[in-house]
Amino acid sequence: MSTENESIIGGSTSAERRQAVLEKLNPIAMPLRYQIGLLGLLLFVLLPTQLYPDQMGGPTTLIFLAIFGMSWDVVSGYTGQLSFGHAFFIALGGYTTAVLDIQHGITPVIGIPAGMIVAGIGGILVGLPALRLRGPYLSLVTLIVPIILSKLFTLFNNSFTPLGIPIAPEGLGGRNGPGLPTQLFGIDGSGAVVELASGYSGIQQTALANYYFALALMVVVLVVLIGVTRSSAGSVFTAIREDEDAVAAAGLDGAKFKLFAFVLSALVAGLGGAIWVHTIKTPTPLGILGQDDIQQSINLIIISILGGTGTIVGPIVGAVVYAMTGIVIGLIDPLIGFDLANLRPLPLLAAAMAVLVFAPGGILRASIRGGRMVLASARGEEYEGQSVGGDGDSALGEIIEKYRAELREIIDERR
Amino acid sequence: MVSLANVVINAISISSLYAIIAIGFTLIFGVGGVLNFSHGALITIGAEASWLISGGSSPLELGLNPAVGLIGGMITAALVSGALYLGVVRFVEDEPVTLLILTFIIGFFIQHACRVFLTGTGNFSVDLIVGGSTNLGGIGVQNISVFIFVLSMLLVVLTGVFVSRTKTGKAILAVSMSDKGAAVVGIDARKINLVTWLLAGAFAGIAGVLLTMKNTGTWTMGTQPLILAFSIVILGGLGSIKGSVVGAYIIGFTETITTQYIDSSLQGFSALVLLIVFLLVKPEGLFGREAAE
Numbered sequence: 001m002s003t004e005n006e007s008i009i010g011g012s013t014s015a016e017r018r019q020a021v022l023e024k025l026n027p028i029a030m031p032l033r034y035q036i037g038l039l040g041l042l043l044f045v046l047l048p049t050q051l052y053p054d055q056m057g058g059p060t061t062l063i064f065l066a067i068f069g070m071s072w073d074v075v076s077g078y079t080g081q082l083s084f085g086h087a088f089f090i091a092l093g094g095y096t097t098a099v100l101d102i103q104h105g106i107t108p109v110i111g112i113p114a115g116m117i118v119a120g121i122g123g124i125l126v127g128l129p130a131l132r133l134r135g136p137y138l139s140l141v142t143l144i145v146p147i148i149l150s151k152l153f154t155l156f157n158n159s160f161t162p163l164g165i166p167i168a169p170e171g172l173g174g175r176n177g178p179g180l181p182t183q184l185f186g187i188d189g190s191g192a193v194v195e196l197a198s199g200y201s202g203i204q205q206t207a208l209a210n211y212y213f214a215l216a217l218m219v220v221v222l223v224v225l226i227g228v229t230r231s232s233a234g235s236v237f238t239a240i241r242e243d244e245d246a247v248a249a250a251g252l253d254g255a256k257f258k259l260f261a262f263v264l265s266a267l268v269a270g271l272g273g274a275i276w277v278h279t280i281k282t283p284t285p286l287g288i289l290g291q292d293d294i295q296q297s298i299n300l301i302i303i304s305i306l307g308g309t310g311t312i313v314g315p316i317v318g319a320v321v322y323a324m325t326g327i328v329i330g331l332i333d334p335l336i337g338f339d340l341a342n343l344r345p346l347p348l349l350a351a352a353m354a355v356l357v358f359a360p361g362g363i364l365r366a367s368i369r370g371g372r373m374v375l376a377s378a379r380g381e382e383y384e385g386q387s388v389g390g391d392g393d394s395a396l397g398e399i400i401e402k403y404r405a406e407l408r409e410i411i412d413e414r415r
Numbered sequence: 416m417v418s419l420a421n422v423v424i425n426a427i428s429i430s431s432l433y434a435i436i437a438i439g440f441t442l443i444f445g446v447g448g449v450l451n452f453s454h455g456a457l458i459t460i461g462a463e464a465s466w467l468i469s470g471g472s473s474p475l476e477l478g479l480n481p482a483v484g485l486i487g488g489m490i491t492a493a494l495v496s497g498a499l500y501l502g503v504v505r506f507v508e509d510e511p512v513t514l515l516i517l518t519f520i521i522g523f524f525i526q527h528a529c530r531v532f533l534t535g536t537g538n539f540s541v542d543l544i545v546g547g548s549t550n551l552g553g554i555g556v557q558n559i560s561v562f563i564f565v566l567s568m569l570l571v572v573l574t575g576v577f578v579s580r581t582k583t584g585k586a587i588l589a590v591s592m593s594d595k596g597a598a599v600v601g602i603d604a605r606k607i608n609l610v611t612w613l614l615a616g617a618f619a620g621i622a623g624v625l626l627t628m629k630n631t632g633t634w635t636m637g638t639q640p641l642i643l644a645f646s647i648v649i650l651g652g653l654g655s656i657k658g659s660v661v662g663a664y665i666i667g668f669t670e671t672i673t674t675q676y677i678d679s680s681l682q683g684f685s686a687l688v689l690l691i692v693f694l695l696v697k698p699e700g701l702f703g704r705e706a707a708e
Binding site: 152 | 513639
């Protein structure tokens, strides 16, 4: 891989480059869809002004789900290596820092990076088999690693000291989890890392601090992941999804990039998971891995598919839609006099099915296309691109193609 | 201390249940190339249907004979499975990833629907089809375990005979070997697919009812067997019926022996670790290279 950048102005001075970057970052001159994206980000920032502190839990959870969805998208949306157990990395990050904090008294400031690193190692462990296992086999491995992890939590619920090394001398806590770790933000005297005001205003500030901290994390993750996926590494990811042989023929080591995608994704999920348990989530297998230890991972897939795979921004849109279904149901409830909330998560699952079948590119792509069509017709032109919902250039369409080829190979081998 | 003989009998009966679940899963894969993740939900459906028909506390209060419940569970699951094929799978058949994720989501949908509309989060039970226990050479054996073993083995043998002797069975085999070749000799692949989906659904339904009789039923009861069935099928080789039966016994015995003699919290653990080792060493499975039988 050559490291030289195909800069927009090749061979320019650094002053000219800075000028070009600034021009690119000027919101007025941006394409419409970026402006809408920035507006969405602004809405995220302004959201707390419309809510009471005790309503902040939902939006904060939403942001964490978006972070996890983005981390899924890097590996599955871009390289096409479907991961069905992404909560594994979240749990690794969350449990590492929680155990370090509760049982070894190590501050979250160190515990969170440690959790991130452990998740990264988990990414190597899952990524290595991905180098030699194809389609359905890899899906199976990713599907069962969180289940095995959850069994380990139960198995070592009282103490976890492999080879005499006291990793978690008081155990991993089984179904109840290792306990509540130190919070990053709390009211005065609560022992949190950052102690805020006391009393009710402290509770208010805690809720806001959790929210804005998560939001800041989301923006950082968004910038990093967009940076990686729009760079030359991102092109290789996409190339792996489309045709691994072509990547090899171009003299690139596809395995290295696959592993990189897995580790990057795991690091992000681990970081998110670690911060999650220090802000709004108590680490338990049910809370982090979900029902049957797989529901959470499936939710992340649903979020990414709803928003649009292979876009990084898509999962944020997906997470918002995910949260909105809950709110909309809550609003409809009193109107029809029937407790629709009991139906959760049925409407969401139905929505995911519909998107899968009718708009495999996800809501983000469909709305960008829809928007272009509207703009084109407003200008009195004919829209040249594909129609809404077509899966022509969608990442999912390419993942499908890759999977199909792998399945065909497996079936042919047997004959 | 449970006697060794009892552990073995328990292992045999649970393995034979896994075998029929795995056969359904592998048939659908072999014939249509579809990894059907809603298979677990069909297990739940069979169980819930039998509970509606013959359960003591069901809202229908039919309270019919458990045998009727068994047949009802089988038919309901088969019908739902057939409807899944006709209503959904048929349209996205050549898009494996969409299908994979879609069947996953449909499976969750069905299970959650069962929870919301039928049984809630609690356990439910149905009467045993044959109660009591028999004394076999000094060992007390639960009759239901024997029944499960006999019925499952009967189904396995019948499937074998069906596939190798009857016209439809041979057509199934033909489609799983080559859909083009099958089309050349005038086999309607759509029809054959439907037959395998019905068959797989019926097997899953029976397994669900029997699992409920053996233990108890819950809305999530299908997930664990689904993951085990997936493991069994990979262990035995994707698409191979013989492999599924052998794989089911390997997984069933590992599972029972570790939970019985090492730690009961290991349920579902040793089998999965075994599987990962297997995947890394011999990914094509035990019978991976032979044609589907």
